[in-house]
Structure formats: C-alpha cells, structure tokens
Amino acid sequence: VIDIGCNDGSLLQYLKEKNNIDGRGMEIDQNKVQLCLSKGISVIEGDADVDLFDYPDNLFDFSILTYALQATKSPKTVLSQLVRISKKSIISFPNFGHWKIGTSLLLNRKMPVSNKLSYSWHETPNLHFCTINDFIDLCEETNINIEVKADLKNYKLSKYNGKNLFDSYFSEAGLFLISKK
Template identity: 50%
Template sequence: MSPLDTSAARSAAPLRSDLALIARMVDRGARVLDIGCSDGALLDHLIREREVVGRGIELSQRNVNACVARGLSVIQGDADTDLVEYPARAFDYAILSLTLQATRDPRRVLEQMVRIARHAIVSFPNFGHWQVRLHLTLRGRMPVTDSLPEAWYETPNIHFCTIRDFIALCEACGLEIEETLVLRNDRPQKGLLGSIWGGPLANLLGEKAIFRLRKD
C-alpha cells in the first residue's frame, strides 16, 4: 500500500464512540481548539465532517508529529501552562477529551477553556462508577477497569473525580452546563440528570461523562 493509500485508510477509520459524540456537539464551521488532541483523530474528523477551522495543542511530541503528518495544525504545548497565551474568545469550542484528570490544576484549565472559547466540551472517566467503588471496598486497592486501565503507579491520571465532583466544580466556577452525556458501555444514556439516570444513579452507573459548558 502506498503512503497515500495508508493516509486515506487512516482517515476512513471509525472514530472512537465517545469522540463521535463530542463531534456531534460541535456546530458546523466552528472555530475549534482540541486540547490534548493525541494523534488528531477527533480534530481530523471535525475538519473533514464538520468543516471546522481546527487547531490542536498536544504535550507529546510524537503525537504532534503524527498530527502534522496527517496535515493538521497542531503545536506542542501544555494545557496547564499554555492556554493563557490564547486571547479571549479566540474559538467557538475548546475540547478536552479524557485529559482533565491528567492535568495538574483542573480548575484553572477549565477556567481558561471558557475564557478562550464560547463553549467548552470536557469528557472524563467517572471514578464514582460502581465497579470502582466495589473494587475499593472488596479489595482495598486502586481499581483497574476498562475506563481506568492503568495501575496506580503507571497511570497519567493525578486528579480523579466523579460526575458529582465535576458538577460541583462547574458550580464553583460559575459555569452553565448546556448538555450532558453519561456513557455506559460507551453508549449514551437518555434523559440523564433529569430522570431515573440523573443524580446519584448517573454517578453510580456512568463509566464516562461528556459535558458541554459555557461561562454563565
């Protein structure tokens, strides 16, 4: 297979389900900053399918190189220190996918996201999930699950949180929650936070959560 064929195959690869759900929250033609964009799969999808004007920032130089190789505008940078360099409202959406828990100062990162963009989209693994609680209760050890696959001494995650923790952080930051998706088996549950899945049950049964936010 030629390099061109390889690139086409990579672009046509199915998008991870949680990233596809994030993509649906983004308006067509929007200005987007993907923070911690990894290999650029979401950013590439947004540019191709949602026609966004997309930029990325990524800590890993290896991932930056992979993004650039697929024609994406991505720079090396740290969410904890470099978001302050962006002007206010430079973007319509700032996206942070499964990365918040790996930042040193999650509150400051979140506040910077809603400063530089009209909307922030944040996803994270839910440490309040019943399997996590059961593992801690029965084994007395830090859990390893599908959503939290690394052992405690290998994980990049340093600030675990639950769905209820994150909602409390949004309230402390004065943020409006525009949309929430709670995922179970990588599928969104319907009517969350306003039905039987809301509140304690969402926190107990949801494996991951996706929030779309704006400054109130």
C-alpha cells in the first residue's frame, strides 16, 4: 500500500496494526515526513504531481489519496499515475457540490469555511474544486474504472452504477475505489 499525502502517517499506522500491511507513504510537507519517521513509518518526501512517474507499473496492490486530489496541480495526471502504479486506488475528496456549500455561497456570497474546509479562500491548499459528478466525468474521460462508491452518510459501499444527482448534492465527500479499465 502507498498512501499519497499521508500526513502524519496515522492511516498507514492503523492499517499496519489492524491488517499487517506493508505500507509506504509519500508526503510533501517535511515536518509531516519527520512525524512519520518518528513513528517508524516508511515515507518519502515527495510531490504526487512529479514523483509518481518514478514508480513502475503495478508496484502496489493499493494506492490511497485521502483529501488531497483537490490540492494537486494536475488531478487528471495524478489519477492516471495512481491507477498505473497500483492495481486499485482509494480516492477521497471534499464534494464542492454539497448543498451546504452551494447554500453558503448563495446566502453569504463568499467561500464557505467549515470543519472540513477550514481555510479561507486565500489560504487554502485546494487548487481544484470538484463535485462528485466532476470526478465521475474525469474518470470517464481518462478511461478509469469506478468499481465502488461509498455513501459516507449511511456507511454503505455499493457497486458503482453511474451518476446520481443526489450523491453530488447530499454527500459531503466523495470516496471511490478505482482501477484501470
């Protein structure tokens, strides 16, 4: 398993303890890399937009990108590289199509700040704001297979059956299992 944007390594540490995985991390922030190393987690300082090209095809069973897709310079390239270097990829991201974000924009006329989106517009690391439907379109455009989508509100996994307006409107986050077609 490789966790791209692994932060302090908590997910890798959890997966290692629970499932005895062989995990690696990639993190752009040097301070977070040091945190990982202090926990004994194998991590490199790297940038997904640049460094994923260095890995051979199908090196990993799984790659994970948690709440980092929107912060990459080229989400399309990063997704393509993830499904190239791993058999399956787990991707999560904030859904900017959620009704609360739209309502906040409509009523307050400014970018919302919340627990999950805690930065002001001028400080945010987010470069690309996308909705669940935008993500689905990108996967179709790049010939990426969506195998499973998660309904985080009801804690359900389901086989992907195409776009659903309600998912994009009511889900605060997108969580997908993807692979090469």
